[in-house]
Amino acid sequence: MSLVYSQFLETGAELGNNYTEVIAPQDVATYGGLCALASFDRTELKASIEFIDNLNFRNFLELVPEVRELIHDFYSSHYASCLDYLGNLKTNLLLDIHLHDHVEMLYNQIRHKALIQYTHPFVSVDLRMMANAFKTSVAGLEKELEALITDNQIQARIDSHNKILYARHADQRNATFQRVLQTGNEFDRDVRAMLLRANLLKHEYNLRASRKP
Incomplete structure (x- = not known):
């Protein structure tokens, strides 16, 4: 899909109204923008935005400010704002001769990307706040997140009782800390035992020395 987006991105302004029986200029922006959101990660999207802001694709985006x-x-x-724009566009997209069969798939992928991107920076996420950000119920959000976790797209676990999503790297960091702490305790115990043996040997040596005639 990223290849498809690249083709839209490279479309020149000379397209104009020359091929409206096939595709309108505003469709280039809509198709390209949706494919970008559905397929690119944050780094790729940043590069694309910089590209959009400087080259021909910006002219097409100006025709569809909602997509921009x-x-x-x-x-x-x-x-929330992004999803509102998508919601407002959906009715017309479902009537689009080229895109209507792909709208649900594109929207699902975009939403999944958004959920993944939302959770990525955090050690833990309050599901109530996240549900509010995505304008959905906590129960519905849990189901979406469970599917992404099962599909290994989000490395996390859900505390359903407290409605918290915990990143697995936080669990791994805590496990590492516990292992280091245990190793430190074992080292401390071994050092204390060694010092005790050394003191006993020293005491025994001194005792023997004091008993010599």
Whole structure:
């Protein structure tokens, strides 16, 4: 899909209205923008935004400001606003002759990318706050996250009782800390035992020396 997006991105302004029976200029922005959000990670998207802001694709985006704004909202982690734009576009996209069969798949991938990106920087996430950010219920969010965790797209575990998502790297860090602490305790015990033996040997040596005639 990223290859498809690249093709849209490289489309020149000379397209104009020359091929409206096949694709309109505003469709280039819509198709390219949605494919970018569905397929690129944050780094790739940042590079694409820099490219968009400087080359021909920006001219197409100006024709569909909603797509331009939702791309920037997604990159800026303004997910509620991004999802609002997507929701407003969906009815027309479902009627699009080229895109209608792919809308649900694109929207699902974009939402999954947003969920993954939201959780990535945190050690723990309050599911209530996250559900509010994505305008969904906590129960619905849990199901979405469970599917992404099962699919190994999010490295985390869910505390359903406290409604907290914990990153697995936090668990690993805690496990590492516990192992280091245990090793330190064992080392301390061994050193104390060694000093005790040394003191006993020293005491025994001194005792023997004091008994010599």
